[in-house]
Amino acid sequence: MNTVKLTPMMEQYLLVKEEYPDTLVFFRMGDFFELFFEDAEIAARELQITLTSRNPGADNPVPMCGMPHHAIDDYVRQLLEKGYRVALCDQVEDPRQAKGLVRREVTRVLTPGTVVEDQNLDAKGHNFLSALFWHPDLGGGLAWVDVSTGMWSGLQTRAEAALWQWLVKMNPSEILLTQTQALPAHLEEAARKVSRYPEKTYFDGPGATDKILRAQRVASLAALDLEDKPALTRCCGALLTYLELTQKRSLEHLRPFEPLNIAATLLLDEVTERNLELFRTMDGGKGRGTLWQVLDQTQTPMGGRLLETRLRQPFRELSAISPVQDMVAYLHEKGAEREKLRQFLDRVHDLERLCTRIVMNRSMPRDFASLGVSLAVLPAMRAHLSSLENPPAKLQSLLDSWDDLDDVCALLRRALADSLPPVITEGGLFRPGYDARLDELMELTDHGQTALNAVLEREREALPRLKLGYTKAFGYYFELSRAQNAAPPEHFIRRQTLVNAERYVTEELRNLEERLLSAADLRKAREYDLFLTLREEVAGHRQRFMDMARTVAELDFTQSLAYAAHKWDWSRPELHEGLDIIIKGGRHPVVEAVQGRAGYIPNDLTLDDNGRLLLITGPNMAGKSTVLRQAALICILAQMGGFVPASSARLGLCDRIFSRVGASDNLSMGQSTFMVEMSETARILRQAGKRSLVILDEIGRGTSTFDGLSLAWAVAEELVRRQGGIRTLFATHYHELTALEERLPGLRNYNIAIREWKGEIVFLRRLVPGPADRSYGIEVARLAGVPAPVVARAKEILAVLERTAPNSGKRRELISRQAGLPGLGTTAPPREEMEENPVLTALRALNVNELSPLDALTLLHQWKDMAG
Numbered sequence: 123m124n125t126v127k128l129t130p131m132m133e134q135y136l137l138v139k140e141e142y143p144d145t146l147v148f149f150r151m152g153d154f155f156e157l158f159f160e161d162a163e164i165a166a167r168e169l170q171i172t173l174t175s176r177n178p179g180a181d182n183p184v185p186m187c188g189m190p191h192h193a194i195d196d197y198v199r200q201l202l203e204k205g206y207r208v209a210l211c212d213q214v215e216d217p218r219q220a221k222g223l224v225r226r227e228v229t230r231v232l233t234p235g236t237v238v239e240d241q242n243l244d245a246k247g248h249n250f251l252s253a254l255f256w257h258p259d260l261g262g263g264l265a266w267v268d269v270s271t272g273m274w275s276g277l278q279t280r281a282e283a284a285l286w287q288w289l290v291k292m293n294p295s296e297i298l299l300t301q302t303q304a305l306p307a308h309l310e311e312a313a314r315k316v317s318r319y320p321e322k323t324y325f326d327g328p329g330a331t332d333k334i335l336r337a338q339r340v341a342s343l344a345a346l347d348l349e350d351k352p353a354l355t356r357c358c359g360a361l362l363t364y365l366e367l368t369q370k371r372s373l374e375h376l377r378p379f380e381p382l383n384i385a386a387t388l389l390l391d392e393v394t395e396r397n398l399e400l401f402r403t404m405d406g407g408k409g410r411g412t413l414w415q416v417l418d419q420t421q422t423p424m425g426g427r428l429l430e431t432r433l434r435q436p437f438r439e440l441s442a443i444s445p446v447q448d449m450v451a452y453l454h455e456k457g458a459e460r461e462k463l464r465q466f467l468d469r470v471h472d473l474e475r476l477c478t479r480i481v482m483n484r485s486m487p488r489d490f491a492s493l494g495v496s497l498a499v500l501p502a503m504r505a506h507l508s509s510l511e512n513p514p515a516k517l518q519s520l521l522d523s524w525d526d527l528d529d530v531c532a533l534l535r536r537a538l539a540d541s542l543p544p545v546i547t548e549g550g551l552f553r554p555g556y557d558a559r560l561d562e563l564m565e566l567t568d569h570g571q572t573a574l575n576a577v578l579e580r581e582r583e584a585l586p587r588l589k590l591g592y593t594k595a596f597g598y599y600f601e602l603s604r605a606q607n608a609a610p611p612e613h614f615i616r617r618q619t620l621v622n623a624e625r626y627v628t629e630e631l632r633n634l635e636e637r638l639l640s641a642a643d644l645r646k647a648r649e650y651d652l653f654l655t656l657r658e659e660v661a662g663h664r665q666r667f668m669d670m671a672r673t674v675a676e677l678d679f680t681q682s683l684a685y686a687a688h689k690w691d692w693s694r695p696e697l698h699e700g701l702d703i704i705i706k707g708g709r710h711p712v713v714e715a716v717q718g719r720a721g722y723i724p725n726d727l728t729l730d731d732n733g734r735l736l737l738i739t740g741p742n743m744a745g746k747s748t749v750l751r752q753a754a755l756i757c758i759l760a761q762m763g764g765f766v767p768a769s770s771a772r773l774g775l776c777d778r779i780f781s782r783v784g785a786s787d788n789l790s791m792g793q794s795t796f797m798v799e800m801s802e803t804a805r806i807l808r809q810a811g812k813r814s815l816v817i818l819d820e821i822g823r824g825t826s827t828f829d830g831l832s833l834a835w836a837v838a839e840e841l842v843r844r845q846g847g848i849r850t851l852f853a854t855h856y857h858e859l860t861a862l863e864e865r866l867p868g869l870r871n872y873n874i875a876i877r878e879w880k881g882e883i884v885f886l887r888r889l890v891p892g893p894a895d896r897s898y899g900i901e902v903a904r905l906a907g908v909p910a911p912v913v914a915r916a917k918e919i920l921a922v923l924e925r926t927a928p929n930s931g932k933r934r935e936l937i938s939r940q941a942g943l944p945g946l947g948t949t950a951p952p953r954e955e956m957e958e959n960p961v962l963t964a965l966r967a968l969n970v971n972e973l974s975p976l977d978a979l980t981l982l983h984q985w986k987d988m989a990g
């Protein structure tokens with residue numbers, strides 16, 4: 123790059139580029155935005171546009187690509203989606219008036235985590251920018267902000283692992299870290315979202331405090347509940363620094379910072395979210411097959427985002443759940459009233475994001491139109507809600523703080539035209555009567571021809587055949603043909619003599635022309651000024667908008683839960699402070715939605731003092747995973763305040779729900795499947811407590827039979843033993859483990875019943891007490907279409923294995939003898955009692971000194987065969 127001989131403009135470019143090293147710099151040149159050097163190569167590749175050169179033929183051609191300035195939105199969106207950042211370097215003076223090089227400045231930096239335009243955002247999802255800071259003395263902090271809604275929050279913790287866990291759960295679009303902060307190996311994939319900044323300028327303690335106090339206009343950190351959270355404070359400081367740098371605007375629309383109260387939240391870690399397919403299916407797909415799709419019946423983006431937050435972080439306390447549940451029950455019962463509410467909500471646009479764009483001066487005329495439409499709905503919606511009898515406490519409190527915002531609505535109605543132009547600078551924004559000066563200008567531009575005709579008519583009184591004409595060079599003129607043979611009046615000033623005619627102007631015509639020509643420009647300028655004033659005035663009400671946005675979100679969230687309950691025929695659960703979980707007629711909401719109510723078999727499930735851990739066996743495909751997950755989903759829905767897919771449910775509150783599926787394929791994260799399975803299991807064993815609900819689906823299956831069985835066994839024992847028994851649903855194919863029931867009080871066997879009929883198996887989908895008799899894996903393989911000869915061969919092999927190999931009956935016997943818990947400890951079976959691998963037995967018996975090389979080779983062959 124250095125060897126290129128630089129023009130002054132390229133020097134200007136490089137100075138800008140130096141300031142924005144990891145950002146694609148869009149450099150405004152006339153009507154185009156251009157990218158140079160590596161930026162150009164990246165953009166050309168990612169956007170599939172032509173890469174050219176600024177100086178073709180030169181020794182060191184400068185790669186370049188560009189796009190018209192009015193067409194960049196879509197290109198920028200594509201780049202943001204791919205994780206790039208874009209700096210818009212604009213011309214900040216009129217090129218016609220510039221002396222020498224036009225002054226250029228970066229006016230905005232667009233990044234994936236800070237966009238506010240709807241086309242870049244998921245309407246019903248948050249878009250977070252986050253900052254993470256870890257220090258052995260200060261602890262850890264994680265803060266996140268959704269710039270598009272002004273919502274920000276975070277947490278402080280001593281546990282570094284929990285910090286990263288929350289980071290993954292919040293799924294930010296961008297992550298800010300210090301330059302020295304290492305990224306844990308399993309998060310390498312997130313590296314592309316990370317940008318690193320110096321601790322001193324971004325994560326500095328005192329600096330952060332100053333920035334927070336200034337941005338939030340508070341006197342002390344205590345006002346934001348940040349006073350004893352030094353690491354979190356630094357993260358907030360980093361977020362503000364980054365936002366100031368990228369937005370280059372005031373951050374007034376940020377709401378007061380609210381730290382996340384972990385103690386008030388039912389914790390669902392990211393693995394649980396994934397395994398229960400709350401937002402995405404296991405294969406990563408959104409939509410069909412997720413709980414979200416069944417649950418989301420919201421009508422507004424705000425309601426959708428609140429539902430998303432509540433589903434990620436349901437309540438833990440009864441005091442928080444009950445008011446929501448009361449309101450959901452109320453709206454559930456009042457079907458017609460709920461329908462009407464849904465219709466009102468349907469007309470409310472995204473108040474939060476509209477307000478953000480207005481405050482940040484990124485709004486378009488259509489944003490004001492949407493705002494006007496939304497506000498117009500509020501009084502009627504309030505009237506409807508106020509007319510409801512015996513409103514629940516939550517509804518009453520929403521009504522008590524209701525604000526129709528009718529003054530703002532009236533202002534918008536008075537100001538804005540019925541149909542608005544797409545951009546601010548083209549005029550046509552305002553309604554006649556709003557501003558006298560604008561009316562005058564509008565009169566001139568819209569009715570200029572009428573004014574001209576009026577002047578012409580007046581002159582024609584004396585000169586009936588006078589004509590009015592216009593040329594670019596001379597402007598408007600009167601034309602008098604020689605044929606008329608008439609003398610021009612005195613006030614006619616001769617401008618041009620033609621063969622057959624004379625052309626004149628008058629003082630009046632000249633004035634009118636001047637006014638007409640400048641009126642169009644003046645009108646645009648006047649409209650723009652008025653627009654800015656209107657924007658300012660509307661932005662001044664931001665707090666009121668944000669408050670009403672929250673009210674609308676709460677209404678929409680609760681009606682959505684009520685509507686889902688009605689649509690899917692769910693019932694109101696009873697929540698209590700005890701530990702028992704008793705579900706009657708429980709269903710899996712998503713499987714049921716896919717298969718239809720008629721095709722779904724409901725199941726009862728009880729976790730109480732007689733059985734805190736249910737060991738569930740049954741053939742493949744019987745429905746073990748389904749019954750496990752439906753119990754977890756029922757608890758989650760209940761703790762959001764919603765109804766549940768069951769005929770009745772009594773649910774002891776949970777503080778955490780863990781869901782693990784054996785050997786989930788996680789190779790993309792750089793760990794072996796078994797390693798992942800075990801680290802997830804380890805996390806449960808570290809974190810699960812008396813109030814937790816643990817769902818373990820075939821833990822241990824990702825390794826050899828003995829290792830897997832032993833681990834599953836030990837984990838089950840630990841969960842039953844700990845704190846009097848942790849509520850656990852444990853599905854397994856290790857039938858041997860069913861013997862634990864005899865030894866472990868608190869562990870109960872259940873199986874999903876099947877029936878054999880004429881050599882076929884019929885899935886009954888019923889959860890019944892007792893162990894399953896065997897696995898039926900081969901039968902299921904046949905059902906799945908494995909060719910008959912292979913199935914027959916598998917049966918033969920199974921018969922041989924059952925006769926010769928260390929058999930499961932023996933292991934079961936072993937477990938029932940050895941699984942005692944003396945002093946509540948665990949006793950592993952003595953090694954010699956486990957049946958040994960025949961290769962090992964042979965190895966032990968072998969005298970190596972007497973072995974010929976040939977024999978050794980033969981033996982090796984045999985063993986290899988035995989090992990398969």
Ligand SMILES: Nc1ncnc2c1ncn2[C@@H]1O[C@H](COP(=O)(O)OP(=O)(O)OP(=O)(O)O)[C@@H](O)[C@H]1O
Nearest residue numbers: 721722723724741742743744745746747748749887
């Ligand atoms: N209660 C039910 N009513 C109707 N269909 C059900 C029910 N439970 C499960 N199913 C159906 O059976 C399929 C298999 O269920 P599931 O995956 O829970 O079986 P599984 O026992 O965990 O199998 P595997 O051991 O092979 O993992 C589900 O996808 C669903 O279509």
